[in-house]
Amino acid sequence: MTDDAKGRMVSMLPRLRAFALSLTRSRTEADDLVQAACERALHSLHTFREGSNFDAWLFRILRNLWIDGYRRARREVLVDMAEPEHDHAGEDGRHTMEARQTLRATMRAIDDLPEEQRSILILICVDGLSYRDAAEVLDIPIGTVMSRLARARQYLTATVSGNPEMPSGQMPRTGEAQ
């Protein structure tokens, strides 16, 4: 039903915004992209196959819109990707400082990732998609999803936590291991 679809879209907004931010790296552009994707999806409901995964379908529309138009038209310098907004007044100062440093280091590491790895990381670790659904969104084999995701996560841990297997600052490879 149309109301079902609208209600589902509204309930998905936080996750759609997270994925859009990982693509655009600008909160304003991310919200524009989410709005365009939802409007496109509502006008294309007839293309949704009954019984298939609505979430994956909508994430895929969003990504395709990004590839088709937004990425081409975007400005070059647009990095406002998630500075922490919590007011930690009154919390333990040292703990708060460490938490902020970790958060900043994480955001920088995610920002460093090649887009194809960043998208998979967000879809699976943030938005909660299964490997299979992420593969459907990105139109790639599930093995590719797993190899890209593993590399992205190894880089993230290495950069933020100092994993000796991948020294901090070493860029993740963009090649595939099928």
Place this chain on the structure above:
Amino acid sequence: MTKPGMTDEMLMAFVDGELDEASAAAVSSAAAGDPELSRRIDSFKVSRRLAREAFGDLLSEPPPDRLINAIMAADVPAGNVVPLKRHPRFASRALLPLAASLLLAVGFGGGFWFADRTDASGGGLISSAGEIASLLADRPSGSATTVSLDGRDANFIALGSYRVTGGICRMFRVEYPQDAVRGLACDRGAGFSVDVAVSEGSGTTGFTPASDLAASTVDAYLDTLEAEGPLDKEEEGRILAPGKAR
């Protein structure tokens, strides 16, 4: 010494719950006696937590009104009607910031009451919860009953009954002269109590139409309870009858 064959992808899939039962048991068993393997597994747990925390603000903050308005106001071409499967994986987490963005939530008995930010009826809803629960114990869906709730005349309508994990829930609507409330009450063995109620308001939230939001919010709440489709009259009759059969 790390066991041969334990690839990074396999360990990651173990952490993400993507392995079948036998493979997961094999990884778990191997990790028990292998500190290096345990360290690699922990690394994937840490990366998942870091990524999630990095987007914590965005996931927990209410989405902007303009996005919600754009979705609810969008025209959908005729014929674009498809049934959706229930049980979205994240409906519960996503629902609450949504409701908070539009509605004033008032704590109530472990459930949630949502009232229009500018509507004073929230307090009335709370004091009427017991009477609403009593009405739902025997009124069949589709029936309308004129009642007095919180000192106001109201039309009470039971809208449907649903099996959920652990019990039965019933959807209802209360129509007051100036506004209306839609909600869900559930019986998990101790009688009906109201879990969620949403004021449809009078259009003063700046969100139009508020009735769509109320319906969507209650539907999404049903999703989080893994509700099945509505019971037919016969099934519902057995539930409402004395000595009800569940």
